[in-house]
Amino acid sequence: MAFEFDVITLFPDMFDAITKHGVTGRAKENEFYGLYTWNPRDFTENVYRTVDDRPYGGGPGMVMLADPLEKAVTAAKLRQTASGVSEMKVIYLSPQGRLLDHELVKELGQLSGLVLISGRYEGVDDRLIKRQVDEEVSIGEYVLSGGELPAMVLIDSMVRQMPGVLGDPESANQDSFVNGLLDFPHYTRPKVYQGDIVPEVLMSGDPVRINRWRLQQALGRTWLRRPDLLALRIKRGMTAEENKLLEEFKKAYKANQNKMNQGKE
Numbered sequence: 001m002a003f004e005f006d007v008i009t010l011f012p013d014m015f016d017a018i019t020k021h022g023v024t025g026r027a028k029e030n031e032f033y034g035l036y037t038w039n040p041r042d043f044t045e046n047v048y049r050t051v052d053d054r055p056y057g058g059g060p061g062m063v064m065l066a067d068p069l070e071k072a073v074t075a076a077k078l079r080q081t082a083s084g085v086s087e088m089k090v091i092y093l094s095p096q097g098r099l100l101d102h103e104l105v106k107e108l109g110q111l112s113g114l115v116l117i118s119g120r121y122e123g124v125d126d127r128l129i130k131r132q133v134d135e136e137v138s139i140g141e142y143v144l145s146g147g148e149l150p151a152m153v154l155i156d157s158m159v160r161q162m163p164g165v166l167g168d169p170e171s172a173n174q175d176s177f178v179n180g181l182l183d184f185p186h187y188t189r190p191k192v193y194q195g196d197i198v199p200e201v202l203m204s205g206d207p208v209r210i211n212r213w214r215l216q217q218a219l220g221r222t223w224l225r226r227p228d229l230l231a232l233r234i235k236r237g238m239t240a241e242e243n244k245l246l247e248e249f250k251k252a253y254k255a256n257q258n259k260m261n262q263g264k265e
């Protein structure tokens, strides 16, 4: 059964960006997932189709009304159940939520459906969150104008993990974070670009050497760029081969640094 996303949004057309393009577009066409949008304006009862109002207590901006959102969430949940979704969560995309990372992507992928609420303005009436939301998810420590981009970020990150979505299953496995490391560097034609040549090992045709080099680069890059991630990986346990590759990388890197520093003197 396909994973079902129901998105509550004032701007449903924005979701064409993922349903009509690239990997996520093809995955939708091939029914790896379903995506249905609900506009809170369709659940209003006044002629102006108002979905927001001024905040109690004063201050700038507007707040999204609870009632149209609650009705949209109820309709979305009903559609999920009718589509056969057995395990579902309602998520409010919010800068105040749990930070989205690979762990959370995997966790949410265990469910069979999600209802995603995209906020606008100053956010949504807090009572709606209390009544309907299971979890708040943030895509980073900055504030965007709406929850649509965060919802799309979440959907894209989940869809590429769905078995069969990427032509080669190895693509998803080698992505950064999947095995607790950053991805290794990639090269394509030409062999020499602006005087910079592709590492010799990648042209050797020897898969053992190539895999070893790639693992070493992934370990080394993680050590250089994300020591926090490497510390976690070490805690989880590294093989003797991984430790050896990392030590070799560190030694070569430090030797190179020394050489460069001497060149400057």
Ligand SMILES: C[S@@+](CC[C@H](N)C(=O)[O-])C[C@H]1O[C@@H](n2cnc3c(N)ncnc32)[C@H](O)[C@@H]1O
Residues within 6 Å of the ligand: 092, 093, 094, 095, 096, 117, 118, 119, 120, 121, 122, 123, 124, 137, 138, 139, 140, 141, 142, 143, 144, 145, 146, 147, 148, 150
């Ligand atoms: C302008 S923001 C409101 C921010 C809110 N006043 C606050 O500071 O918590 C409007 C909407 O954008 C979405 N949003 C903004 N930044 C986000 C982020 N980093 N992660 C997830 N959603 C975000 C939320 O849905 C939010 O309701």
